[in-house]
Amino acid sequence: MSNPSKERQILVEQLKQVAKGLAETFAPFCEVVVHDLLHADQAIVAIHNNLSGREEGDPATELGLARIADESYPQVIANYPNQFADGRQVKSTSIGIKDSGGRYVAALCLNVDLTLFGTLQTMLGQFVSTDGTAGVKESLDPPGADGIRQRIDQFAARLATTPRALKAAERRALMSELREAGSMEVRRAMEIVALHLGVSRATVYNDAK
Missing domain, CATH: 3.30.450.20 (PAS domain)
Structure with missing residues (x-):
């Protein structure tokens, strides 16, 4: 100018x-x-x-x-x-x-x-803390849920990707692998897989066919 x-x-x-x-x-x-x-x-x-x-x-x-x-x-x-x-x-x-x-x-x-x-961090820290001395240990996760998530993570890692980035063909191969491993016998298995993959249960059912 x-x-x-x-x-x-x-x-x-x-x-x-x-x-x-x-x-x-x-x-x-x-x-x-x-x-x-x-x-x-x-x-x-x-x-x-x-x-x-x-x-x-x-x-x-x-x-x-x-x-x-x-x-x-x-x-x-x-x-x-x-x-x-x-x-x-x-x-x-x-x-x-x-x-x-x-x-x-x-x-x-x-x-x-x-x-x-700093104040917010202190408040959040207090909110998320639990009492480890209560003598009660409970999990609302179905038995075997962690195993399903671990298998999904390992499958995705072999493809150098993340669970939520798996393509349809890869998801179908994953479902086949989970079935062969007996993972789909876990209670609410379809829901666990859907949540971990970030897809609907309908998609998981379709991939499992």
Whole structure:
């Protein structure tokens, strides 16, 4: 473009749209910020899912200043450890945007508050834990179900594929092999095979014919 100022304005405006879309997708866990690097003292021109407490018109970060000073600074820095002013741990990604002359004019920054996920991880850990001291061991799986799944996995591995990627002819060969091994005598065998292959029971019945 012949007008550098106009080009910068267009780049920043388009970046704002990208930021808005990303913010709506990853709300509320990810703060998305657009920096105008040509106005370092008032660099922030858009901020979504505000987790850091910053505002539009706030100055550029140290990373932003580094890009302004050095055009060879890496354009993408992903998943680096960061920290909000109140001490919360953050995972950040910063993407520098250059104009047609190779000059950094803007940056898109993503900041994920890890404390939110730490809390969620703790809650999930508590939810999935079981009491191993209760003295009760039960399985709702029919006896022999694991053996069927193992045979299916081994069959697929010999073909260098996965159970769910088996083609019709391969499934028919598999069913023949399972029958010969006596695996189809297991209670609910058809259902077990169907679930492991990711197909309907009708398909399994058809393959078994």
